[in-house]
Amino acid sequence: VNTNPIGPPEKIHRILENCLKRRVYEKYPDYNQAMTRRLIAEFYGVDEANLILSNGAAEAINLVIIAAKPRRIVVAEPSYGEYESIVGVLNIRYEYVLMKIREERFLLDLGELRSFCEEDTLIVITNPNNPTGSYVDRGEIIDFGRECGAKILLDEAYIELCDKCPIHVGDASENIIVVRTLTKWLAIPGLRIGFIHTVDHGLLNRIDLLRQPWNINSLAECLVEELFLDKRDLLEFIEASRKYIYSERRRVRDLLKRIGLRVFESDTNILLIENPYSQMIIRELLRRGVAVRDCSSFKGLGPSYFRIGVKRRDENDLLIKYLSEEIRYR
């Protein structure tokens, strides 16, 4: 799982224990998400009226696509596969543009997306991107969005773990819909907390009608209501996470390059690797109890690519050891 290697913060466990003691699961969560929405909006510096909480980014993505009802979606690939999965069911045309590799970095050419700027289109950009780890300046995407006639879904699931990325959500024009999640940076994939931000209130109202009435469960609600009271503490946690990931990613990248692997430049907690023996390496690692992500199914990649997460130092060292042994035998 690609979550924050230094998460979840210690106090999450304590808060959840307290929530359980209060037996919050015996009541329905707030249908209107009033308190949770206010606290999260405050943390990210946006108006709570522009925000709806979702059951992770996954639900957010589905809701945006269903509510926006585009004729086609255009995805900057290689990227997260769920966008394509849902359009198949909804009878929406799926198209994509491929990022280009320059100096061992995947680059998104926003100019290439310009020809898709039509009203009936939803353009999807994951930033920082999964599985490449690459980040495009957020300001450039926002500027591109202002001049583009299409709707733009900006999936920023990994942004808190990227040292050069802004945390704030705002500044976006009507056609930009931002999806965020607490899953990655707080390392709580099991609690399912994400959100959608847009100033398009017509779209937001449709999303509100489409979402499950109690899509944030009472345990997740209870956590947010306690955790987000201390904004400074959370910002410090993000800062510490970014610092750790930055230095550990560079250390792991350098060591992997030294053993002969092609490693792409990343700005977040994932690293994409290419090697002609990847399929054999993936199988051998699995046999030894280490799961890396086979990237065969990603557009523009293939069987020679796999993705690893930046983990704790001892886990990274073990993976590097196994990888160097595999490479030595080839």
Ligand SMILES: Cc1ncc(COP(=O)(O)O)c(C=O)c1O
């Ligand atoms: C780019 C991207 N968006 C969204 C998600 C889904 O996140 P969540 O667990 O918050 O639903 C993931 C999970 O891997 C992801 O990589």
